[in-house]
Amino acid sequence: xxxxxxxxxxxxxxxxxxxxxxxxxxxxxxxxxxxxxxxxxxxxxxxxxxxxxxxxxxxxxxxxxxxxxxxxxxxxxxxxxxxxxxxxxxxxxxxxxxxxxxxxxxxxxxxxxxxxxxxxxxxxxxxxxxxxxxxxxxxxxxxxxxxxxxxxxxxxxxxxxxxxxxxxxxxxxxxxxxxxxxxxxxxxxxxxxxxxxxxxxxxxxxxxxxxxxxxxxxxxxxxxxxxxxxxxxxxxxxxxxxxxxxxxxxxxxxxxxxxxxxxxxxxxxxxxxxxxxxxxxxxxxxxxx
Amino acid sequence: xxxxxxxxxxxxxxxxxxxxxxxxxxxxxxxxxxxxxxxxxxxxxxxxxxxxxxxxxxxxxxxxxxxxxxxxxxxxxxxxxxxxxxxxxxxxxxxxxxxxxxxxxxxxxxxxxxxxxxxxxxxxxxxxxxxxxxxxxxxxxxxxxxxxxxxxxxxxxxxxxxxxxxxxxxxxxxxxxxxxxxxxxxxxxxxxxxxxxxxxxxxxxxxxxxxxxxxxxxxxxxxxxxxxxxxx
Numbered sequence: 001x002x003x004x005x006x007x008x009x010x011x012x013x014x015x016x017x018x019x020x021x022x023x024x025x026x027x028x029x030x031x032x033x034x035x036x037x038x039x040x041x042x043x044x045x046x047x048x049x050x051x052x053x054x055x056x057x058x059x060x061x062x063x064x065x066x067x068x069x070x071x072x073x074x075x076x077x078x079x080x081x082x083x084x085x086x087x088x089x090x091x092x093x094x095x096x097x098x099x100x101x102x103x104x105x106x107x108x109x110x111x112x113x114x115x116x117x118x119x120x121x122x123x124x125x126x127x128x129x130x131x132x133x134x135x136x137x138x139x140x141x142x143x144x145x146x147x148x149x150x151x152x153x154x155x156x157x158x159x160x161x162x163x164x165x166x167x168x169x170x171x172x173x174x175x176x177x178x179x180x181x182x183x184x185x186x187x188x189x190x191x192x193x194x195x196x197x198x199x200x201x202x203x204x205x206x207x208x209x210x211x212x213x214x215x216x217x218x219x220x221x222x223x224x225x226x227x228x229x230x231x232x233x234x235x236x237x238x239x240x241x242x243x244x245x246x247x248x249x250x251x252x253x254x255x256x257x258x259x260x261x262x263x264x265x266x267x268x269x270x271x272x273x274x275x276x277x278x279x280x281x282x283x284x285x286x287x288x289x
Numbered sequence: 290x291x292x293x294x295x296x297x298x299x300x301x302x303x304x305x306x307x308x309x310x311x312x313x314x315x316x317x318x319x320x321x322x323x324x325x326x327x328x329x330x331x332x333x334x335x336x337x338x339x340x341x342x343x344x345x346x347x348x349x350x351x352x353x354x355x356x357x358x359x360x361x362x363x364x365x366x367x368x369x370x371x372x373x374x375x376x377x378x379x380x381x382x383x384x385x386x387x388x389x390x391x392x393x394x395x396x397x398x399x400x401x402x403x404x405x406x407x408x409x410x411x412x413x414x415x416x417x418x419x420x421x422x423x424x425x426x427x428x429x430x431x432x433x434x435x436x437x438x439x440x441x442x443x444x445x446x447x448x449x450x451x452x453x454x455x456x457x458x459x460x461x462x463x464x465x466x467x468x469x470x471x472x473x474x475x476x477x478x479x480x481x482x483x484x485x486x487x488x489x490x491x492x493x494x495x496x497x498x499x500x501x502x503x504x505x506x507x508x509x510x511x512x513x514x515x516x517x518x519x520x521x
Contacts, residue, residue, distance in 0.1 A: 006386065006389065006397065006400070008388040194384075195386055197384075198384045198386060199397075199401065200370070200373070201344060201346060201373060201378060201384070202373065202374075202378070202397060202398045202401055202445070203370045203371070203373040203374030203376075203398065203401050203402065204370060204401045205367070205370040205401075206366065206370075208370075208401060287366075288366055
């Protein structure tokens with residue numbers, strides 16, 4: 001690529017406003033894309049951490065009735081085809097869960113905490129949940145089956161919808177940036193039509209003229225989107241610090257953080273390259289017509 | 290004369306602008322390789338328009354132009370620049386790029402052809418020295434006089450040693466001595482094989498240089514052969 005510009009594109013009116021618009025769009029677009037990543041990670045966490053598909057709640061009875069019932073249920077489940085794993089949630093874990101919901105001052109002795117048995121299905125055999133429930137009801141009518149798969153599916157669908165919408169918004173922002181570039185290029189072509197005519201008359205190919213524009217747009221795009229991406233990164237760091245201070249640091253896993261950093265680094269190059277391509281297409285189309 | 294000996298062949302070429310009368314009434318002429326022609330005619334007769342047609346800046350309303358063996362009516366957008374790269378044009382209004390230095394303006398055709406090099410830059414400097422602009426290499430066109438701009442325009446047109454040189458009043462803004470010097474430059478170029486067509490009003494040049502004259506008169510083109518004049 002030639003370093004010298006034959007067209008005075010740096011002094012264009014368009015050159016003044018396009019970088020500002022692009023910086024703003026990259027700021028919003030990058031944060032939007034990182035949000036998409038965050039949602040995807042969250043969905044992944046949901047899907048991997050909640051491996052159990054069923055829970056069975058055994059209400060508290062006096063004496064040792066609960067323990068005996070719990071024992072019978074575990075035995076029954078272990079014999080049931082299609083059940084891979086049966087785990088009784090420790091009482092301490094249940095207490096911690098309630099403390100986290102009700103606060104440390106809650107008096108759990110006043111609350112009859114149910115025993116909970118987590119059931120993991122192997123997925124190979126199709127377990128009829130209604131049949132399983134009726135068998136369990138035969139053991140005790142007070143047993144409650146909670147099928148996690150229903151609400152897990154709801155949450156996953158919700159997250160996927162969020163991801164889809166965020167991606168659409170990111171694409172719209174990118175499209176707006178490219179449309180702005182195309183508009184600015186057309187304005188530039190009008191401003192410099194006499195110089196372009198001279199270049200054409202001395203034998204410049206359309207590709208040569210388009211290259212002049214695309215180099216300029218790439219430089220502008222790279223600088224503007226780097227600024228936008230850097231400010232987005234600072235915003236991201238601010239949100240991370242806020243989440244850490246609020247006790248939600250678990251929401252930002254190290255892999256998500258690493259991927260986000262990659263997005264902040266790569267988005268200026270991706271934006272600049274996209275703008276360069278848009279500029280080339282706009283010039284080639286205008287020169288052919 | 291075969292087609293391969295031709296730089297340009299105009300057959301029944303006519304042109305009419307949207308408003309105004311027709312300026313050519315079916316011009317037919319051959320421009321041979323290595324030929325030298327003066328294009329003459331009264332103001333407004335169509336000299337500049339004919340040159341524009343030859344550098345593919347204006348399409349004929351009717352008739353056909355063959356340039357370097359290509360039918361210009363069928364020239365594609367990818368072939369057009371390649372044809373233009375074989376032509377050097379000295380524009381009447383110079384058409385210099387004001388934001389580029391003189392040296393960059395002159396080396397522009399080399400850049401466009403992708404053949405700009407240190408040797409080429411040296412050649413540009415030598416040429417500018419020869420036409421008396423050695424001190425203006427880094428000057429910008431707006432700071433130059435009309436004559437200087439004209440010389441820069443000529444240097445830009447000939448730097449690539451084109452196969453066809455079209456010059457529209459190339460001596461209109463220079464004194465007689467410089468005009469002669471430039472004509473000798475065009476002659477040298479012609480001796481190296483470039484076909485030259487110069488549109489001019491300058492009678493002194495026409496008398497001094499005995500080349501063939503293409504005269505536009507009332508829409509027709511008359512070809513006067515080369516005179517036999519002994520050099521002084």
